[in-house]
Amino acid sequence: xxxxxxxxxxxxxxxxxxxxxxxxxxxxxxxxxxxxxxxxxxxxxxxxxxxxxxxxxxxxxxxxxxxxxxxxxxxxxxxxxxxxxxxxxxxxxxxxxxxxxxxxxxxxxxxxxxxxxxxxxxxxxxxxxxxxxxxxxxxxxxxxxxxxxxxxxxxxxxxxxxxxxxxxxxxxxxxxxxxxxxxxxxxxxxxxxxxxxxxxxxxxxxxxxxxxxxxxxxxxxxxxxxxxxxxxxxxxxxxxxxxxxxxxxxxxxxxxxxxxxxxxxxxxxxxxxxxxxxxxxxxxxxxxxxxxxxxxxx
Amino acid sequence: xxxxxxxxxxxxxxxxxxxxxxxxxxxxxxxxxxxxxxxxxxxxxxxxxxxxxxxxxxxxxxxxxxxxxxxxxxxxxxxxxxxxxxxxxxxxxxxxxxxxxxxxxxxxxxxxxxxxxxxxxxxxxxxxxxxxxxxxxxxxxxxxxxxxxxxxxxxxxxxx
Numbered sequence: 001x002x003x004x005x006x007x008x009x010x011x012x013x014x015x016x017x018x019x020x021x022x023x024x025x026x027x028x029x030x031x032x033x034x035x036x037x038x039x040x041x042x043x044x045x046x047x048x049x050x051x052x053x054x055x056x057x058x059x060x061x062x063x064x065x066x067x068x069x070x071x072x073x074x075x076x077x078x079x080x081x082x083x084x085x086x087x088x089x090x091x092x093x094x095x096x097x098x099x100x101x102x103x104x105x106x107x108x109x110x111x112x113x114x115x116x117x118x119x120x121x122x123x124x125x126x127x128x129x130x131x132x133x134x135x136x137x138x139x140x141x142x143x144x145x146x147x148x149x150x151x152x153x154x155x156x157x158x159x160x161x162x163x164x165x166x167x168x169x170x171x172x173x174x175x176x177x178x179x180x181x182x183x184x185x186x187x188x189x190x191x192x193x194x195x196x197x198x199x200x201x202x203x204x205x206x207x208x209x210x211x212x213x214x215x216x217x218x219x220x221x222x223x224x225x226x227x228x229x230x231x232x233x234x235x236x237x238x239x240x241x242x243x244x245x246x247x248x249x250x251x252x253x254x255x256x257x258x259x260x261x262x263x264x265x266x267x268x269x270x271x272x273x274x275x276x277x278x279x280x281x282x283x284x285x286x287x288x289x290x291x292x293x294x295x296x297x298x
Numbered sequence: 299x300x301x302x303x304x305x306x307x308x309x310x311x312x313x314x315x316x317x318x319x320x321x322x323x324x325x326x327x328x329x330x331x332x333x334x335x336x337x338x339x340x341x342x343x344x345x346x347x348x349x350x351x352x353x354x355x356x357x358x359x360x361x362x363x364x365x366x367x368x369x370x371x372x373x374x375x376x377x378x379x380x381x382x383x384x385x386x387x388x389x390x391x392x393x394x395x396x397x398x399x400x401x402x403x404x405x406x407x408x409x410x411x412x413x414x415x416x417x418x419x420x421x422x423x424x425x426x427x428x429x430x431x432x433x434x435x436x437x438x439x440x441x442x443x444x445x446x447x448x449x450x451x452x453x454x455x456x457x458x
Contacts (some may be wrong), residue, residue, distance in 0.1 A: 004326075005321035005322075005323065006321065007299055007300030007319070007320070007321050008299070008300060008320055008321060009299055009300070009301070010303070010320035010364070010366055035362075036362050036363070036364070037344055037359075037362055040323075040344075040362045040364075041343045041362070042452065044342065044343060051299075053320070055367065055368075058407065104344075104432070105415070105431055105432020105433075106357055106410060106413065106429050106431075106432050107344070107347060107350055107357050107358050107359045107410065107432045108344055108359065108432065109354040110357060110358050111358055111359075111362065111363070119432065177383065190431075192431045193428070193431055193432075194431060195347065285399060
């Protein structure tokens with residue numbers, strides 16, 4: 001598995017336009033290079049041998065975190081550690097901060113980027129479930145112009161996205177409901193950030209004004225389908241229902257039996273993953289319910 | 299294809315002018331071309347942390363940084379931790395608390411810990427555990443390492 005990197009051409013565009021021109025000119029077999037924590041590993045393993053790397057870390061508009069319409073706009077080349085630690089994210093999007101923090105070690109987090117994690121499109125991508133529950137959008141820039149689409153429509157399969165000679169420039173997270181609370185659980189072999197997850201769950205749920213039933217629930221699952229997915233059956237089972245142990249139990253079971261589509265692979269069997277989804281969804285809903293209750297008592 | 303580039307980089311306070319091929323990692327540059335062998339090659343894929351160095355103050359796995367990317371950057375390796383002939387409190391604490399056995403993980407541990415303590419001068423045990431999770435050790439069982447970091451943190455806070 002150890003190996004030197006195969007040879008390649010290296011480009012460092014300083015604007016998005018330059019990057020797009022390069023992508024056109026190089027005509028395929030080009031990799032965009034941000035943190036490189038997935039890319040360089042694949043290249044050392046000779047799984048990927050791009051003819052050229054286009055380093056996008058020097059394009060200013062890809063490196064910012066800002067608010068937009070009350071929501072969050074994250075440049076695709078911002079490091080995951082910077083996102084997790086940004087005050088703006090911690091205070092107004094705590095679920096996102098918590099989830100992104102689990103992506104990897106400190107050292108990896110100082111290089112890995114949100115854009116890279118999403119573009120790499122592992123079904124286990126750590127940033128994806130939380131972003132799905134927060135109804136995130138991605139913005140792509142291409143030779144034909146820009147387009148935006150919901151993150152849900154961005155993934156096509158393991159390692160595949162809709163990107164076509166484009167640069168993912170931004171992830172936009174709309175302002176969540178002030179009453180909403182969320183949590184992200186990642187199950188891995190060490191229980192450490194470095195783990196690639198065996199299964200993961202994000203929940204973002206909004207109680208009704210009285211705090212007694214679920215007004216809106218978003219549940220997303222990682223590593224149990226060809227891509228990160230929303231658990232629509234479980235969500236449907238909860239919408240409008242009273243917050244409580246029985247509805248939580250039913251939803252967790254629904255997520256495991258109807259929403260998860262796990263396979264058996266090196267990290268776990270399908271049946272284990274299914275069982276774990278049930279546990280994780282249950283725990284996540286319990287956690288959010290407790291948060292909601294705490295708020296209601298204040 | 300793979301045309302070498304001229305880069306200017308500062309390493310442990312010293313300026314270097316180097317020609318590097320795109321496919322050369324920072325780790326390889328440090329070890330094989332500059333003889334700075336304090337930084338170790340363990341897994342070479344960003345899992346073990348033994349290659350940790352600071353690039354512009356940030357702890358990164360140098361096995362996953364391209365040398366050509368470091369043009370204009372300031373790098374600190376374990377060799378740069380001692381100053382004015384004195385060991386850094388982290389180095390001293392690792393020695394004092396039995397946190398060095400074979401020593402292979404030690405440079406990476408110290409660089410990661412330096413970064414941690416700069417960002418979080420008063421970390422809890424939980425903070426240290428989480429922050430150091432990217433550095434593996436096969437010898438010590440980690441307890442002495444965590445102790446050394448806590449002790450060093452205290453020394454640094456007290457201005458030692």
